[in-house]
């Protein structure tokens with residue numbers, strides 16, 4: 001598919017997202033990283049709504065729109081093309097013509113700074129998040145992080161000096177960084193985990209990137225990367241190791257989906273900073289054609305991320321959903337990219353689109369009557385249980401064994417496939433082969449459930465997350481929902497599902513080895529989902 005040609009509407013500054021935000025509360029700084037599994041612990045009392053913090057503004061003020069037509073070709077040697085916002089949601093901002101000198105990002109505009117979003121919704125100092133007022137203050141961006149100047153001020157700083165001005169080769173000391181850049185402004189605190197990197201950061205980035213380019217993904221071409229290529233990603237606050245997780249999924253994902261992408265880390269950013277640190281006649285500036293700037297601390301200032309689901313990606317996702325810029329199969333090009341890289345058969349990759357065809361005819365291809373089998377291929381139900389008994393945080397042993405027995409009985413009786421998956425014993429290709437054909441993914445709250453981003457969305461695709469009763473977190477719940485899978489939070493013999501979800505809570509026992517689960521509750525959910533009774 002060819003991306004839609006640039007319309008007037010695209011050429012006008014479009015400020016999207018967060019325009020209807022009301023109260024902004026935040027869990028700012030309430031995070032601790034769990035070194036072993038990458039899960040986050042938010043400290044709240046059971047049943048208590050998120051607290052409001054005094055230091056967080058309660059009102060998100062939407063900036064005004066600038067009606068400006070962009071020039072197609074810019075000549076940075078003789079002018080300073082103005083910075084435009086293509087899209088914005090807290091923590092996710094797409095700029096054209098963004099500048100950087102000496103570590104400061106510059107918005108060059110004849111419009112006042114007050115007509116742009118407040119910089120705390122755009123960026124931060126990139127420090128790790130801690131739960132102290134000092135740290136919250138230390139993460140607030142200053143003019144050293146982002147500044148607003150007029151084209152005239154830019155010319156005075158980086159234009160030809162007075163002595164050069166008369167020379168025939170007078171030029172601006174602006175140097176172009178060509179193409180599309182994503183700056184991930186976060187420290188390694190949340191980068192070096194499979195969940196946070198692939199299922200949160202890239203999920204949000206992809207929602208924003210596809211949305212801002214208004215890319216539609218028809219099922220027929222869901223395997224094509226129709227969004228403009230991202231040329232480089234920059235991690236200004238982390239080193240080479242900082243964005244890599246221990247099992248190696250992050251680098252696998254990145255290279256599989258974006259084989260041509262260039263990665264710059266803190267030392268590379270430092271080079272760019274140093275090269276532009278001089279003043280006077282050696283002052284220089286980098287001009288970036290297009291930048292998507294992402295910032296975790298800024299995303300947490302948004303009400304959806306900060307007060308509701310605590311997923312940075314949610315800000316980008318809803319900003320684009322609201323203006324109808326995310327089609328049903330928006331994640332599919334990424335998912336198919338990685339599955340193709342992993343050698344997963346095309347037929348398996350296409351389960352979702354095949355099931356959609358059957359659904360249009362009101363046929364459930366998982367429970368076909370014999371006479372329907374000639375019309376539609378039967379789809380196999382594949383249940384995958386992520387077994388965590390070998391690692392910290394797991395089920396009571398007897399409950400685990402009973403669950404496995406019940407799952408086996410259910411699968412034997414109905415001809416379903418059952419996979420008992422211990423991630424640590426399988427190669428990446430083996431894991432991806434299993435999850436790509438999985439209909440029902442099941443397991444105790446933990447990083448293994450991140451694999452849900454590789455499942456085909458279908459009307460019965462399901463994630464069942466087992467929590468210590470009373471405990472709940474949105475990590476996999478929101479992510480599953482955003483990708484079109486139904487999620488169930490099971491508390492032993494009861495469960496919760498959207499829209500009636502419990503408050504986020506980490507009671508005593510949440511991280512323990514005595515998590516109870518009543519197997520028949522789980523198998524009942526599975527049966528009801530397959531039968532189409534739980535939509």
Ligand SMILES: *[C@@H]1O[C@H](CO)[C@@H](O)[C@H](O)[C@H]1NC(C)=O
Pocket residue numbers: 102277278279280
């Ligand atoms: C560049 O940044 C450093 C550190 O913030 C500062 O000391 C220096 O004066 C800056 N250079 C210019 C030309 O502003």
Ligand SMILES: *[C@@H]1O[C@H](CO)[C@@H](O)[C@H](O)[C@H]1NC(C)=O
Pocket residue numbers: 492493516517518
């Ligand atoms: C879990 O549910 C079962 C079935 O209702 C019950 O017998 C068992 O006591 C429950 N376990 C816990 C720890 O509540």
